[in-house]
Amino acid sequence: MGVNPEDIWGHVVRTARSCGVDDVEAVITISNEALTRFANNAIHQNVAEQTTQLSVRPVIGKRTANASTNRLDRTGIRDVVEEAIAITRLTSPDPDLLPLADHELEDPTQYPEDRDFDETAEMTPDERARTVAEAIGEVESASQTAAGIYSTGKSGVVLFNSAGVSAWYQETMARFSITAMASDSSGWAKASACNHADLDPVGLARRAAGKATASRAPRELEPGRYTVILEPAAVLDLAGQMFMDFSATAIRDGRSFLNDRMGQKLFGENITIHDDVWHPGQAGAPFDGEGVPRKRLTLVDRGVVREIAYGRQAAALAGVEPTGHGFPLPNELGEAPMNIVIAGGDTSVEDMVASTERGILVTRLWYIREVDPYEKIFTGMTRDGTFLVEGGVVTAGLRNFRFNQSLIEMLSNVEALSPAVRASGEESFDLVAPAMKVRDFNFTEVTRF
């Protein structure tokens, strides 16, 4: 990727030592991303960005701070090391600060799936444009208007510290998202994968167009409590909001809904959630912001909250082992699980619809914000494909709803789960999730479309 991380690290160490500092950590992040964006059935924004960033964190006694730069010539590296040392010396001491991590990382060849694909990294603007043109054609053939993105790129992270940690990770990622718009309705579909060949942009376009067609002339339904069938993207949008609370630091701070609830059965018997960076539907580095290897966590076991994430400092304060979920230091949030796998079931979305006498099928959710941090009530809107289910079949499109829904209540009211898939949305990070059939979902208002 055009830079030699070991050379950069060598220069960081030499500069730090020349300033009288032996304990130092450096994180080098490398990103090369391209995105082709389309709307009104044409490509209208088409971009590429390449950047490499060096972040340096000295530890001087009980003090630490961080400075970063993308100037990676010798002067830039020297400047950022000197800046990091200068602000570290001026910061106030933290009696709980630990020395640099010295964990040995597990062998990255143990990843179950290759996540670095040359053809995805090297995809050309022409290749993306041709794919986009095909997808637009699919939507146009339904007399609809397409908007969306096709992005491809490669990113990497390398972490060194003077206690001997040397952790490397790189992956490619492709994302395709499309909205199909008819005169009074819309449909949406999105997918992501480390290998662009695993995406089916034309199939996604067909799916989005089908939803726009099926939701034409939307009816307005009174707000209230309904049985809903949330497609995996909608589950991601909503369930993805709660995982920052599965954090020892969040609990210690009193900002987690898990305060005084650990070990309790909060959700239904059919809810089991892991954090698992090695899951084939997952992506991301197998080590945390200090280089600590990630452990597989059982966050929720058949409705009972079992485990939470511990960064090194939180673990030391609690007298347990770190789980490898810490954010880069210094930070005030501590840690969180970021490779969520929600266990699925064996009911297809079609079967969920067939078993529903009266309910609402939801494609995706939008603009979700927390209303109550302890009851985990969130508000937001449905979007791009909301349907009325009557007598076991989809009978009409619906105007979009606003919901105010407690996640605790929602995950206690799940009646059926589909097999889990890698889900991609806009309101949360990608995760592995099933579709869910949920009773008594709380819609409070209806909008105008």
Added chain:
Amino acid sequence: MKDLALRALDAVARRGVTYADARAIESREQEITTKNGKAGHVASNESVGIGIRVLVSGCWGFAATDELTSEGVEAAAQLALEIARASTAARKREVSLAPEEKYEATWVSPFSIDPFSVPVDQKLGVLLAVDAELRHTPGVNLAEASMNFERKRQVFASTLGSLIDQTRYLSGAGFTALCYKDGEIQKRSYPNSFGGQYQLKGYELVDELRLLENAPRMAEEAVALHSADQCPEGEFDLIVDSSQLGLQTHESIGHPIELDRVLGTEANYAGMSFLTLNHLDRLRYGSEIVNVVCDARLEHGPGLGTFAFDDEGVPAQGTDIIRNGRFVGYMTSRETAAEVGQSRSNGCMRADGWGRLPLIRMTNVSLKPGEQSLDEVMDVPHGIYMETNKSWSIDDKRYNFQFGCEIGWEMRNGKRVRMLKNPSYSGISTEFWNACTAIAGPEHWTLWGVPNCGKGQPEQVMGTGHGASPSRFRKIKVGSAYGG
């Protein structure tokens, strides 16, 4: 920086373009936080790079790099051209641009104290003093305080011949007291939630905010919320404080008037707008006393949307958006202005750094002050007053919104009679603004900074400005966030 911008521009111009611009940017940021008596995130960041935008065969291409050698800039220039040519595979029309003049200018935003000249330990000292004051109140179990500073220099060069060197200084500071007790979390933030107040100023902003002086009141209110009654559900006359009304303006006026949303180019992510072109000069968007402007000029104030030129070389302007309640203007770019037949862009194209393409973004979208005193605004027989945003959500065409606030009070005959916890209100954008019955005067008007507005793919985070003074609205739906 000028050499870099001109070198990049030359690299595309000599290969043949309809139009091109280059933005060379160097930025420096500093973030300092404290949490429960300790330093939290103490970090500085610098970034240097260039973004090159080209218009070739009627299509845009954009490439950005921080590899600033001759080879790196040439490669980015070549890539921008390749991307533009590739875009012709799905082209419906050729992009045309509203005309603009050539400008050569140097501009630095005004400040009294360079925030980077103030030592880190001095800043930490201020925050730790606030932190100690917050935790002095029994019941506060999480005290957090923060400061953020940014200096961004941008040299813009275009094939029109413009060469604009612009440097902006931004500062922000604030704090939060959080209480967890008996299965309930309550908090109070000052002077606003989500990091406090942000303006186009130097370190003097920190002194102006009087953080320490306001810490005890915020801590006491956070604790008192646990004993307060739940905000009732129903229709009430609603009084909204200045900071919450700034965010209300952002969401229910600022985003809908982005002409790119109206024309569909944000449909896949941020969404579209109910303000279709047929509404211009016709729609009743507010009551007679509602006047809203979009104004990037320094004379409007030191907002996060204040600058001398936008990121496609158009001078800062002030545009009427709502005049005496009637919708009269959009925010535009050179491309969208041409598309709807306007003679000139009103200068709202902004990018969040060298790596991103400029988009139509809010500058300072502000509700102009009214003529009432604060007492007159508060003078309702029975109503609810809400302060400081806690949650915000609006649909993708910007009709239906719901806001939660940190604290509320029941009002009777202009007096606060009891504190209310978990207040929220909701409605339809136009109906809400049409229900505006009183706006406090200029002495109560504050230009707030929203530092975290997201838009675009890849997403860009932008700072925007919103002036507002406390205002009153008739028969607004309250409390449905906890309803059902």
